[in-house]
Amino acid sequence: MTTNEKPKRKHIACGDVVxxxxFTASAESDQDLIEKVAAxxxxxxxxxxxxxxxxAKVKAAIRTA
Ligand SMILES: [Zn+2]
Structure with a gap:
């Protein structure tokens, strides 16, 4: 396994929506992040x-670090 690539992590603060x-969460894809926020x-x-x-609100609040 080679893991030279550093995937960008995406972050969200629920406070930007609610x-x-x-609550804050991070994930490697929008989809994963939205699932965490949904849960x-x-x-x-x-x-x-x-x-x-x-x-759409959640996607707008996603930040990429
Ligand atoms: Zn919340």
Whole structure:
């Protein structure tokens, strides 16, 4: 296994989408990140479904380090 490449990690702060929330997550792809946020949103915000509108907000809040 060669791991010379450093994949860029993506980060999100839920507080950028939901005011006052301190949850943050990071992942290697938008898809993984959205899944993490969706799981958090379901648990802590009672969001049962990631609507296209919510997914767009989440994508807009993603930062690449
Ligand atoms: Zn949150």
């Amino acid at each position: 005011a006052g929330c301190a 958090h949103a379901a648990q802590d915000h009672g969001v049962k479904e990631v609507t296209p509108e919510l997914a």
